[in-house]
Amino acid sequence: MPTIKDVARIAGVTPTTVSRVINNRGYLSQNTKQKVYQAMDQLNYSPNAIARSLFSKKSGILGIILPDLRHPFFAELAGYIEFYANQSNYKLLICNSNHNATKEKQFVDLLKSNQIDGLVMASHTLDVDEFARLEYPIVTFDRIIDQFPYVCSDNHQGGVLAAEKLISLGCKKVGHICGNLQLDLLSNQRSWSFIKTMKEHGIEPIIIQTGNDVFDYSHYEELITPLFRDHPDVNGIFTTSDILAAYVSRVCNNLGIHIPKDLKLIGYDDVPLSTWMIPQLSTIRQPMREMAERIVQLLTNVQTRQHYNANIFDVEFIKRATS
Amino acid sequence: MPTIKDVARIAGVTPTTVSRVINNRGYLSQNTKQKVYQAMDQLNYSPNAIARSLFSKKSGILGIILPDLRHPFFAELAGYIEFYANQSNYKLLICNSNHNATKEKQFVDLLKSNQIDGLVMASHTLDVDEFARLEYPIVTFDRIIDQFPYVCSDNHQGGVLAAEKLISLGCKKVGHICGNLQLDLLSNQRSWSFIKTMKEHGIEPIIIQTGNDVFDYSHYEELITPLFRDHPDVNGIFTTSDILAAYVSRVCNNLGIHIPKDLKLIGYDDVPLSTWMIPQLSTIRQPMREMAERIVQLLTNVQTRQHYNANIFDVEFIKRATS
DNA sequence: TGGAAACTGTCAAGCGATTGACATTTTACA
DNA sequence: TGTAAAATGTCAATCGCTTGACAGTTTCCA
Known part of the structure; x- marks a missing residue:
């Protein structure tokens, strides 16, 4: 060279x-x-960008640690973040943690070594104190860690919205399918708010958690099927992701339950999948593009970082064919 | 620090x-x-990895240029590549070209500046000679450029397989939906071989191309619907991606065409979407994991690079509910 | 007891670029 | 013609780490 x-x-x-x-x-x-x-x-x-970086102490690289790039939600998020990072002349280094705390820790070190200019933390298995000593700007996604700015959709609003929709559609017996409610994730607020709103209307939702291996889809079907066995009268379901909803849709298809006639279904995220499904999925839309834009701003712009600590984005109910 | x-x-x-x-x-x-x-x-x-890189002249970073991370196929591919790169202590820098030649060129320069140790070229809008002067190892995906090693699935076999399946299922009038057949992409061989095999059986497939904006899904529905208007007797369709198949499935649902009773449908890729669809999609599976593994080997291992120039992976017909 | 082998550590150049300080030459214009 | 501005260049230090060359100290055994 x-x-x-x-x-x-x-x-x-x-x-x-x-x-x-x-x-x-x-x-x-x-x-x-x-x-x-x-x-x-x-x-x-x-x-030689390496030599320039050494001198300038800026690598021009942002890092993102996420659970799984193959999950449509994170692929979408990463895609948008890459887009906005690129607009500001940053590159994006992507790390798949596969929900593995060891890998997550390794990535944090690795990214530190690589002098990245900012980190998006979208995978959350590490203990909080692991982050205390990092020197570069950090933005967390869907979780609050220390004083770091965080970005999330308005999960509370999403849960309420889903509950109100199902209620207004006349659902009397509802199910809720979510990840692991033990974890300290902001996204679990979807569930809490959904459940609370339902209870306020005198409905006690049936709750199914996928557990820790949220990204192992292979057991979804066996997890969901019993719901309908045990509660044949369920006529409304809210899931915390569109993928979960897709599995519900499939199980219903297997069991001859017609959506939306017999069952109203509402997902969360509004990833492209929701329009590929048949029937197309009604869902709570997270404004992914806007969230990604804010994430990049928070990392690359000191003013933004100082002004916005809580970055909570409004969600929107998207009515399609399942409700 | x-x-x-x-x-x-x-x-x-x-x-x-x-x-x-x-x-x-x-x-x-x-x-x-x-x-x-x-x-x-x-x-x-x-x-400081930057300082070490400056001395060692190795950045430990692989780059990938792909059309769109939000497309499930590329998300999956990138996810696997990241996994294997990581196993060999490499990081992955992801660049979304959005099918834009200018961006692609910029990324090539950018990655060169960043002293990456290898490049996966999976987006192909650039003229061939742009690559001639690059110093680092390059692997192309689904296209042959110069003497660079390339990786692809056995597109010929895939096309033949799809054709034979449809024929053996008794389809007499078949349609084929693909990207842009003008482009010099190896993946177009799927179409050529499909068409050829069909013709050998006396069937002249109806061909629909999405054109250049393969990743703009918004027009898929209007593109596919006329096929059934103009040829109500079509009873078999092969698409060059699972996403295209999802759209066919949707259009059929709109038009009251029953799959697989009225129409057999076969996709290509076997991305997770194919099992989320209802009915689940029969498809030609590309061994993505193995392909990603080879890609990383080709970039990080001189021996592999010297021994394998053409890396063509067998495909497999996955029978599900649409055939 | 002498001297090689085994340890332990220091020095300084170099990786490829950037930059402040300073010097010299050319150009432009009053 | 004189002088300031513009243009070009030199030099050396610096970013953080690596490594070959070298030097000093122990250890051990013939």
């Missing part, structure tokens, strides 16, 4: 001048610029 | 010694090691 010295030699100037051209500082004649550009072109030179 | 000097000072040794401890070279007494580890711990030190 050619270095700045090679360029300088070819262009007949000093490395300092080449650096000046690259960074456009100081006085430079058209002629000099021309020569330098030409030499860079001739050598197919591009400045 | 503490540096190696700080650690040396606290431990009462020289930076060289600390470096030796970190890299475990030369003779070191237990006592010295102990002191150094303790100092590192006390300072919460982790070596």
Whole structure:
């Protein structure tokens, strides 16, 4: 790989001048610029970002630790974050923790070593104090850790919205399918608010938790089927993700339960899947694009970071065919 | 951030010694090691990977340029690549080109600047010669560029398999929905082989192309619906992706066409979506995990790179409910 | 007891770029 | 013609870490 010295030699100037051209500082004649550009072109030179980073102490890289890139929600989130990061000249390093605390810890160290300029923490198995000693900006997603700014959808509103919809649709016996309510995740507020609202209307929801392996879909079907065996009169279900809803839809199909005639179904997220399903899924939409934009702002812009600690985004009920 | 000097000072040794401890070279007494580890711990030190990269000329980063992380196929692929890269101590930098040649070019430059140790090229809008001058290992996905090793599924076999299945199911009038057949992509071989096999059986498939904006799903429905208007007797369809198949399934649902009774449907990829659909999709499975593993090997292992230029993976017909 | 082998540690150059301080030459214009 | 501004260049330090060369101290055994 050619270095700045090679360029300088070819262009007949000093490395300092080449650096000046690259960074456009100081006085430079058209002629000099021309020569330098030409030499860079001739050598197919591009400045070594590593060396620049060493000096500038900025890597221009943001990191994200998430549970699983293959989950549509996180793929979508990561996709948008990459988009906005890119707009601000940042690159995105993606780390799949697979919900594994050890890997998560390793990634935190790895990203620290790599001098990333900011971290999005969207996987939450680590103890809180692991983060206390990190030096770079951190934004957490769907969880509050220490004083770090966090981003989430208005989970409370989402739970209430889902409950009210099901009630207004006349559901008397409702089920709720969610992840692990023991975890200290903001997204669990969806469930709490849903349950609370239901209770206020005199309905005691039947709750099914997927447990810790939220991302292992293989057991979803066996988990959901008994709900309908034990409670054949269930006529409304709210799930905390669209994928869970897809499985409900499938189980109902197996059992001959017609949606929306026999059962109203509401998901959460509004990932593309919700429109690919048949019938198309009614869901609570998280404004992913806006959330991703804010996440990048929080990491790259000190003012934003200082002004917004709690970044709670309104959700919206999207009516499709399952309700 | 503490540096190696700080650690040396606290431990009462020289930076060289600390470096030796970190890299475990030369003779070191237990006592010295102990002191150094303790100092590192006390300072919460982790070596600056940027500085190490500058010296070693290795960044430990692989890059991938893909059209859209939000597409399940690429999310899955990237997820697996990240997994295997990680196993070999590499990180993964993800770049979404959004099918935009300018962005693609920018990413190529950007990744070059960042001294990545290898590139997976899975987005193909650039002219071939743009790649000629890149210094790091490159693997292309689903396209042949110059002499670079490439990875793909056996698209020919996939097309034949799909055709034979439909024929054996008794389909007489078949449709085929694909991307843009003008592009020089290996994945288009699926279509060519499908069409050829069909013709050999005296069937002239009706072909619908999504055009260049393959990733803009919004027009899929209007694209597919006319097929059934113009050819009500179509009773078999092969699509080049599972997502396309999901749209076919939806359109059929709209039009009251029953799958698999009235129409047999076969997709391609076998992404999780295919099991979330109702009815579950029969599809041609690409061995994504194995392909990702090979991709990482090709980039990180010279021997592999020298031995395997064409990396074509067998596909498999997965029978589910749509056939 | 002498000297090689086994340890332990220091020094300084270098990776590729940036930048402040300073010097010299050219250009422009009053 | 004189002088300030513009243009170009030199030099050396710096970012944090690695490593070959070298030096000093122990250990051990013939």
